[in-house]
Amino acid sequence: MVxxxxxxxxxxxxxxxxxxxxxxxxxxxxxxxxxxxxxTKPGGGYDTMGRLVAKYLETHIPDCRIVVKNIPGAGxxxxxxxxxxxKPDGLTIGTFNTSLIYNQLTGALDSDLxxxxxxxxxxxxxxxxxxxxxxxSDIIRAEDLVSKERVFKVAATAKGSASHVDAMLxxxxxxxxxxxxxxxxxTEAELSLLRGETDVVVGSRSSLESFVASGEGRFLIEFxxxxxxxxxxxxxxxxxxxxxxxxxxxxxxxxxARLTAGPxxxxxxxxxxxxxxxxxxxxxxxxxxxxxxxxLPIAPASGEAVLERIKLALTPSSEIRAIIEDILK
Amino acid sequence: MPINTSIESLLAVLTSPHMLxxxxxxxxxxxxxxxxxxxxGKLGLIFLIPFTIGMDPLAGALFLLAMHSVVxxxxxxxxxxxxxxxxxxxxxxxxxxYPMARNGEAGRALGATLxxxxxxxxxxxxxxxxxxxxxSALVLAIGSGEYFLLAVLGITxxxxxxxxxxxxxxxxxxxxxxxxxxxxxxxxxxxxYTYGQAFLWDGIDPVTAVIGIFAIPELIAMASQRxxxxxxxxxxxxxxxREIWEGCLDVLRYRWLTLRTSIIxxxxxxxxxxxxxxxxxxxxxxxxxxxxxxxxxGHGAVEGVIAPEAANNSKEGGALVPTLxxxxxxxxxxxxxxxxxxxxxxxxxxxxxxxGSGLVWVLVWTLAIxxxxxxxxxxxxxxxxxxxxxLRVGLLVPLIIVLSLLGAVISAGAWQNLLLLALLGVxxxxxxxxxxPRPPFxxxxxxxxxxxxxxxxxxxxxxxxxLLRPLAICLLILIAAxxxxxxxxxxxxxxxx
Numbered sequence: 001m002v003x004x005x006x007x008x009x010x011x012x013x014x015x016x017x018x019x020x021x022x023x024x025x026x027x028x029x030x031x032x033x034x035x036x037x038x039x040t041k042p043g044g045g046y047d048t049m050g051r052l053v054a055k056y057l058e059t060h061i062p063d064c065r066i067v068v069k070n071i072p073g074a075g076x077x078x079x080x081x082x083x084x085x086x087k088p089d090g091l092t093i094g095t096f097n098t099s100l101i102y103n104q105l106t107g108a109l110d111s112d113l114x115x116x117x118x119x120x121x122x123x124x125x126x127x128x129x130x131x132x133x134x135x136x137s138d139i140i141r142a143e144d145l146v147s148k149e150r151v152f153k154v155a156a157t158a159k160g161s162a163s164h165v166d167a168m169l170x171x172x173x174x175x176x177x178x179x180x181x182x183x184x185x186x187t188e189a190e191l192s193l194l195r196g197e198t199d200v201v202v203g204s205r206s207s208l209e210s211f212v213a214s215g216e217g218r219f220l221i222e223f224x225x226x227x228x229x230x231x232x233x234x235x236x237x238x239x240x241x242x243x244x245x246x247x248x249x250x251x252x253x254x255x256x257a258r259l260t261a262g263p264x265x266x267x268x269x270x271x272x273x274x275x276x277x278x279x280x281x282x283x284x285x286x287x288x289x290x291x292x293x294x295x296l297p298i299a300p301a302s303g304e305a306v307l308e309r310i311k312l313a314l315t316p317s318s319e320i321r322a323i324i325e326d327i328l329k
Numbered sequence: 330m331p332i333n334t335s336i337e338s339l340l341a342v343l344t345s346p347h348m349l350x351x352x353x354x355x356x357x358x359x360x361x362x363x364x365x366x367x368x369x370g371k372l373g374l375i376f377l378i379p380f381t382i383g384m385d386p387l388a389g390a391l392f393l394l395a396m397h398s399v400v401x402x403x404x405x406x407x408x409x410x411x412x413x414x415x416x417x418x419x420x421x422x423x424x425x426x427y428p429m430a431r432n433g434e435a436g437r438a439l440g441a442t443l444x445x446x447x448x449x450x451x452x453x454x455x456x457x458x459x460x461x462x463x464x465s466a467l468v469l470a471i472g473s474g475e476y477f478l479l480a481v482l483g484i485t486x487x488x489x490x491x492x493x494x495x496x497x498x499x500x501x502x503x504x505x506x507x508x509x510x511x512x513x514x515x516x517x518x519x520x521x522y523t524y525g526q527a528f529l530w531d532g533i534d535p536v537t538a539v540i541g542i543f544a545i546p547e548l549i550a551m552a553s554q555r556x557x558x559x560x561x562x563x564x565x566x567x568x569x570x571r572e573i574w575e576g577c578l579d580v581l582r583y584r585w586l587t588l589r590t591s592i593i594x595x596x597x598x599x600x601x602x603x604x605x606x607x608x609x610x611x612x613x614x615x616x617x618x619x620x621x622x623x624x625x626x627g628h629g630a631v632e633g634v635i636a637p638e639a640a641n642n643s644k645e646g647g648a649l650v651p652t653l654x655x656x657x658x659x660x661x662x663x664x665x666x667x668x669x670x671x672x673x674x675x676x677x678x679x680x681x682x683x684x685g686s687g688l689v690w691v692l693v694w695t696l697a698i699x700x701x702x703x704x705x706x707x708x709x710x711x712x713x714x715x716x717x718x719x720l721r722v723g724l725l726v727p728l729i730i731v732l733s734l735l736g737a738v739i740s741a742g743a744w745q746n747l748l749l750l751a752l753l754g755v756x757x758x759x760x761x762x763x764x765x766p767r768p769p770f771x772x773x774x775x776x777x778x779x780x781x782x783x784x785x786x787x788x789x790x791x792x793x794x795x796l797l798r799p800l801a802i803c804l805l806i807l808i809a810a811x812x813x814x815x816x817x818x819x820x821x822x823x824x825x826x
Contacts, residue, residue: 042375048668071743074513074530078743081527103518110527153790158518181789182516183473183782187658191601194655195472197790214677216655293382294672 028270029090030063036260037086037094039079041072045207049258049296050095053124056281061273069094075161076100077109084113086263090270093121093262098253099162101313105321106160106328115310117264119271120303122278125296127204127257128225129166129250132217134193142221142237145176145200155189155198156180159328163189166223166250167202168327173246174237193217204257205231206297223247224254226299245320249313256301256309275303335458338690342391342698351388352695355395356702362396363403369416370400374665378672386673387688391695393669397662398450398696399703401605401641405442406707409634410435410714412544413732418605418641420539421613424768425626425633427543432629436568439711440576441631442638443704445587448580449639450700452591453598453646458693460599460650468651471600474795476783478804479600480776483607485808486614487769488815489623495819498766505773508533515782528743533753535606537737537746538774541753544733546761549754552726567715573708579631586616586632587639594640598647601658606775608644609637614772618811623818627768646696653677653689 036057038050051068058066071079076096086092103109133139138148145152156164164180171178181198190211192198201208201217205225211217223234234251238244260278262271281287282300291298316324342348355377362373373396381389404415409426422442429438460467471479484502491498511522512532523529580587590612597608616636617626626633648663654677658664667677675688737750760767787795795801 042371042665047375072531073527075518077518078527078530158513158516160518181786183786186664188601191468191651191655192473195469197472197786210671210677211655214655 029061029273032091033065033067034058034061034090035086035092035094036066036068037079037083037092038068038070039072039076039083039094039096040070042070045296046076046095046097046258048294049124052287052291052294052296053095053258053260053278053281056284056287057274057277060277060280060284075157077103081110081113083261084118084263088119088263088265088267090262090266090274093119093260093274095258095260097162098127098257098259099165101253101310102162102165102324103160104314105316105324114264116307116314118310119262119264119266119274120306120310121260121262121271121274122282122303123256123260123301123306124258124282124298125206126224126226126255126299127206128229128254129162129202129223130205130208130231131170131220132193132201132203132208132212133199133220134196135212135216135218137199137218139199139220140218142174142232145220146174149177151177151179152199153197154178154180154200154202155184155192156182156202157185158182162253163202165324165327167200169246169250169323170202172323172327173243187211190217204254206295209295224251226297242319245317246323249316249320252309252313255299256306259306261303261306271303278303334687335690335693338687339694341387341687342691342694348388348391351392352395352699353702355392356399356699356706359396359399359699360403360703360706363400363415363419364406365415369404370397370662371665373397373400374662374669378665378669381669381673384673386670386675387691389673390670390675390688391691393666394692394695395699397666398453398642398645398699401638402443402446402450402700402703403707404641405446405634405638406439406714407732409438409442410717411729411732412547413729413736414536414539415736416605417536417539418609418637418644420536420543420606420771421609421637422634422641423539423543424613425628425630427547428627428629429631429634431547434568434572434629434631436570436572436711436715437576437579437631438634439568439714440573440708441579441634442576443573443707443711444577444580445635445638446642447700447704448587449591449594449642450645450703451697452588452639453595453643454693454696454700455646456592456595456599456643457646457649457696458690460647465650465654467596468599468601468655470800472790472795472798473783473786474791474798475800475804476600476603477780477787477795478801478808479597479603479611480607480780480783482804482808482811483611483614483772483776484780485811485815486611486618487772488812488819489617489620490614490626490766490768490772492624492627492766494766495815498769501760501765501767502769502773505538505770506777507773509774509777510781512778515778516785526745528745529749532778533749533774534737534746535771535775537750538753538771540733540737541750542757542760542767542770544729545750545754546758548726548729548733549758550761551729568712569715570712573711576631580635583632583635586619587635589619590615590636591639591643594643595647597640598644599650600647601651603779605641605644607779608640610772610775612636612640613768618814627766642700646693649692649696653692 036054038047040046054066054068071082080096080100083094104115154167167178184192189201219231221234222231225233234247238247404419405422407413407415408419408422409430412423412427414420426438487498487502488495511529513530514521593612594608597603613636616632617623652658652663652667658667737746
């Protein structure tokens with residue numbers, strides 16, 4: 001007959017199993033090296049944030065080393081591919097652009113790559129999207145983009161890029177007469193505004209902030225801005241559920257920026273260890289102080305929340321999907 | 330800017346032991362990062378930025394710029410001695426620098442490269458100081474259409490780089506242009522001729538191309554000299570300071586070429602998006618184009634070393650103009666430097682030219698002093714590099730192979746690049762063996778993508794009317810002059826007895 005002590009012991013052991021599992025997985029990382037892939041060249045926002053996250057993640061996983069590896073190329077696709085195809089042992093994770101969601105929606109990603117299957121560790125920031133014009137432009141408010149009856153040239157990277165898709169989604173929704181000019185990488189877009197080659201840039205606020213601060217650009221409206229933002233928010237433009245759905249798609253990507261993920265099928269306990277360490281790192285006062293000195297806004301969320309958002313973004317309504325497919329035709 | 334601000338800034342640097350020490354350390358680190366293939370200025374900046382956190386903004390900016398501005402001065406050394414470029418912009422120096430070393434003129438090539446780099450750096454500093462108030466107008470005047478025509482002008486240099494046989498040169502150049510289309514389509518981001526290989530999505534890496542086309546064939550040639558395996562086998566003979574001095578005098582002999590290519594380099598540096606590879610290959614092409622004996626190029630012409638090296642260092646001064654004036658970096662290195670400056674509390678923008686003139690002058694003087702310091706240090710060390718001439722082939726070939734492979738893997742960040750390196754090595758070997766000119770291939774690879782994307786942008790923005798813009802007309806005249814002079818040159822050769 002089984003004694004009460006034995007049963008109680010069994011219960012305690014069962015209750016402690018997940019914890020024990022986590023401890024074991026924490027031990028798994030002891031003495032090992034995690035490779036943190038950044039899908040851009042050294043320098044720039046992704047690299048700076050990636051190195052910051054890696055540095056503090058290391059301090060929150062005992063006795064583990066993290067090395068940063070830059071794998072740039074093809075608008076983050078090469079780095080994302082490298083993370084996706086890595087061995088799912090938890091020793092390879094990394095960061096890439098959220099806008100790859102558009103690439104998957106439109107089939108521009110490798111057919112084997114499914115962002116929904118990735119092991120999401122967390123996200124570090126809100127990267128609100130903005131419409132920006134030159135400070136010398138006669139466009140003062142977002143409404144002027146409708147009332148001025150002319151074509152506005154948008155500086156965009158390529159067909160599947162967020163700079164193009166976001167601009168065209170907004171054009172379809174709010175009646176802006178936008179025409180994308182492709183081939184503007186990074187700061188070339190700002191330069192094209194100054195030269196008068198293009199009229200509008202749609203991009204992340206943080207990357208355009210210094211251009212506006214230098215007095216050369218003007219933000220018209222912001223999408224997915226932090227509460228209390230000093231800019232007018234895109235919500236004020238939405239008049240129908242369809243408008244709202246489009247804004248949701250754009251804002252979802254804004255609110256889930258600077259992601260960290262690993263390949264599919266990292267063992268759950270190991271992934272949980274990474275997620276816990278990630279959240280602890282992003283709340284570390286030293287990281288927050290360093291991020292402030294680097295002008296990097298921090299707004300973390302867990303891997304579970306990121307996964308939910310990614311799944312939602314990748315299953316848009318048939319109307320939104322049709323619009324995106326039409327934009328990218 | 331008032332002269333007294335300039336002098337005050339110079340004195341602030343020269344009278345501060347702290348600043349001088351930082352400058353010296355920055356220069357030394359820059360030289361080390363330059364000489365090791367695959368590292369370069371960007372990684373150097375990333376390495377140094379953590380040390381600048383909490384530093385005084387002036388001191389931090391001086392430290393980083395001192396390091397970054399001299400990377401290419403030492404980058405020419407492996408190019409000349411071993412035929413391996415330190416970074417992309419050092420690659421053009423190989424074309425004539427390495428044959429000079431093979432012809433027993435390594436000291437002369439090093440002397441020429443060091444002084445040309447130093448003068449280029451000084452011209453870049455002068456350019457920065459003169460053009461900071463006016464540079465914005467030039468940056469804004471050069472749009473997508475002008476980018477396209479600049480690339481076409483560079484492509485016309487293929488004729489001058491073709492040596493004795495223009496048909497072969499054109500074929501090789503067009504082959505390079507054709508391979509430059511292997512990448513993601515810049516408009517649709519769809520893979521183009523990449524056959525499922527993600528490492529080709531960003532195109533063929535120019536450093537890999539140069540190593541494959543120039544270094545690998547030389548390695549094959551060296552390794553095949555079996556009888557010399559245990560004796561002297563370096564591609565260069567020992568040299569003395571006298572030969573280095575001779576190279577320095579070459580720079581003075583070709584002073585107008587040095588000055589012209591320094592200015593061209595600074596102007597190309599000023600245009601965001603063109604980059605160091607374009608500056609050096611464009612100036613190399615210009616040197617061949619304006620030479621009375623272009624057939625010497627590729628076989629050890631000292632002008633082929635002077636031109637890219639002067640441009641390599643002068644472009645840094647030009648690149649600082651849009652970085653400081655608009656907060657728009659012209660290159661990856663400048664993007665990192667810009668981020669570091671912002672972290673140090675320096676806000677780039679037009680107001681910097683007015684309110685921050687003291688800082689700008691410190692940067693100008695940093696460029697100038699760092700370049701002089703780098704030349705002096707390397708001139709002192711140059712005779713020591715001669716000791717490497719004592720290495721045996723059996724030791725040297727593996728060393729060069731490792732450096733080549735490292736250069737190819739680090740610059741492109743993918744091991745698969747080694748397969749591409751092997752393929753290009755075979756092509757380069759065939760070019761060498763059958764005496765086909767190799768530089769046009771690299772010109773095609775470097776300028777092809779810029780020509781393609783800027784042509785698309787110009788047509789989408791302006792339509793064919795972009796050809797009627799004032800600067801575009803000037804460039805069209807230059808292109809026509811280049812083509813006519815080439816036709817005339819080959820016609821004259823044809824009729825000459």
